[in-house]
Amino acid sequence: MKHKSLVSINDYTKEEQLRILELAQEFEKNPVQRIMEDYVVASLFFEPSTRTRLSFESAASRLGAKIVGFSEASNTSVKKGESLRDTILTVANYSDLIVMRNPIEGSARFASEISSVPIINAGDGANQHPTQTLLDLYSIQKTQGTLDNLHVALVGDLKYGRTVHSLVIALCNFNTTFHLVSPVELKLPRSVKMHIKEKNLAYHQYTELEDVLPKSDVLYMTRIQKERFSDPLEYEKIKNSYIFHADMLPDTKENFRVMHPLPRVNEIHTSVDKSPKAYYFEQALNGVFVRQALMTLILGIK
Amino acid sequence: MNNKKVKELKVSAIENGTVIDHIPAQAMFHVIRILNLEDFENMVMFATNLESKKYGTKGIIKVSNKYFAPEELNKISLVAPHASIIEIRDFQVARKTVVEIPDKINDIVKCFNPNCVTNHEEVRAHFTVTDKEEIRLKCHYCEKITSKNTMEFR
Numbered sequence: 001m002k003h004k005s006l007v008s009i010n011d012y013t014k015e016e017q018l019r020i021l022e023l024a025q026e027f028e029k030n031p032v033q034r035i036m037e038d039y040v041v042a043s044l045f046f047e048p049s050t051r052t053r054l055s056f057e058s059a060a061s062r063l064g065a066k067i068v069g070f071s072e073a074s075n076t077s078v079k080k081g082e083s084l085r086d087t088i089l090t091v092a093n094y095s096d097l098i099v100m101r102n103p104i105e106g107s108a109r110f111a112s113e114i115s116s117v118p119i120i121n122a123g124d125g126a127n128q129h130p131t132q133t134l135l136d137l138y139s140i141q142k143t144q145g146t147l148d149n150l151h152v153a154l155v156g157d158l159k160y161g162r163t164v165h166s167l168v169i170a171l172c173n174f175n176t177t178f179h180l181v182s183p184v185e186l187k188l189p190r191s192v193k194m195h196i197k198e199k200n201l202a203y204h205q206y207t208e209l210e211d212v213l214p215k216s217d218v219l220y221m222t223r224i225q226k227e228r229f230s231d232p233l234e235y236e237k238i239k240n241s242y243i244f245h246a247d248m249l250p251d252t253k254e255n256f257r258v259m260h261p262l263p264r265v266n267e268i269h270t271s272v273d274k275s276p277k278a279y280y281f282e283q284a285l286n287g288v289f290v291r292q293a294l295m296t297l298i299l300g301i302k
Numbered sequence: 303m304n305n306k307k308v309k310e311l312k313v314s315a316i317e318n319g320t321v322i323d324h325i326p327a328q329a330m331f332h333v334i335r336i337l338n339l340e341d342f343e344n345m346v347m348f349a350t351n352l353e354s355k356k357y358g359t360k361g362i363i364k365v366s367n368k369y370f371a372p373e374e375l376n377k378i379s380l381v382a383p384h385a386s387i388i389e390i391r392d393f394q395v396a397r398k399t400v401v402e403i404p405d406k407i408n409d410i411v412k413c414f415n416p417n418c419v420t421n422h423e424e425v426r427a428h429f430t431v432t433d434k435e436e437i438r439l440k441c442h443y444c445e446k447i448t449s450k451n452t453m454e455f456r
Contacts, residue, residue, distance in 0.1 A: 008445070084423050106419035106443025125417050127444050191432075191440075191447055 002300035005112035005119040009130040009166045014173040023293035036065035042095035043069035046102040056099050059291035092116045118298050133166040135287040143257045153179035153212040156222035158188040163261040165192045178203035179212040183238045213251045221260045246271035313349045319366040321388040327351050329381035330361035379403045403434045414452035418444035
């Protein structure tokens with residue numbers, strides 16, 4: 001994995017993904033180590049993403065790395081019209097690793113092809129966000145004790161949600177049974193279902209959230225955005241039909257956990273937050289350990 | 303003259319070179335562009351809106367003193383999936399083949415996604431063909447699918 005950029009989750013094999021999760025466990029036990037002191041991490045956020053940026057920077061800081069970069073493009077040479085190519089070629093001279101978030105899709109792949117240092121994609125528009133997928137896998141493994149043979153329900157906007165697409169693709173390595181809950185307009189696209197079919201895994205589609213609760217080990221909730229609907233009336237009709245509420249908890253299994261890539265709006269009612277089955281905030285914390293594991297493996301420290 | 307029916311040629315025969323036949327009439331100028339015939343210096347003849355039993359109308363191109371590599375010709379399969387390629391040597395048909403849809407498409411198609419890096423930076427889109435029947439192209443950069451009805455050529 002040394003010097004290998006991470007642009008899409010599929011860039012890493014199942015074994016490489018498992019190695020990251022294994023190392024993340026070590027960092028969870030001991031997150032403060034000075035093993036990145038000699039390294040500079042460039043954190044290039046061409047659009048704001050507070051949660052992801054702070055998670056990366058916290059991960060690097062706790063290992064002693066120096067961080068350079070910016071948190072939005074408005075104060076940088078990008079504003080002056082500099083191409084991404086020139087920005088990457090320049091920053092690669094100043095750093096050992098580049099973490100990049102950019103609203104342009106495919107920008108991370110392009111950067112990885114021209115950069116002399118490895119690139120970690122921290123989100124390229126609606127395309128990929130592979131460290132979110134790694135932390136989702138880590139959270140599932142940690143709460144379920146395994147990644148194999150689980151029943152995972154994915155709920156909400158399955159059409160446009162990139163975290164859902166990457167997670168489905170990653171879970172296809174683990175004999176998952178998928179329960180897909182969404183309005184008809186926002187069903188999982190054919191290109192993603194293709195991965196499930198290739199592995200001959202089972203998937204079921206639903207329009208009612210209640211139908212999947214007793215079967216699921218993990219409930220992965222996502223936000224449904226109003227702008228996804230051409231007809232605002234359609235949105236009004238369905239907006240409240242995918243809300244997970246504490247009343248629904250008794251219908252779930254003992255090992256059941258609710259996850260969410262965050263930010264949530266109203267799709268998980270706050271009444272759920274106190275339940276031991278609510279896992280979304282811990283899930284976000286796991287991102288730090290997973291990113292520590294990823295960076296140290298790419299830099300060849302571990 | 304013998305009794306054999308002599309078919310009138312709408313486009314004169316060439317001595318040596320390549321004939322590309324069964325091009326859909328509306329794809330004619332795409333094919334010219336894809337094969338870069340605009341910059342070609344030898345004789346090129348073409349005709350379009352010819353009658354075709356199979357396809358209604360068709361176009362035909364005759365390029366003298368030029369034989370193409372299959373990879374080059376296969377690029378036109380996106381717009382002319384049934385094109386036949388006839389190599390002419392000394393006025394005779396030396397070889398007849400059909401185009402095949404390649405596994406990878408480079409340079410000639412634009413990614414339809416306006417938010418793709420290839421439409422913002424100096425980098426050309428390239429694609430993996432994920433469906434040869436319906437023609438679906440997956441962009442190497444943004445990973446979105448460009449399909450027949452969203453396809454635009456450079």
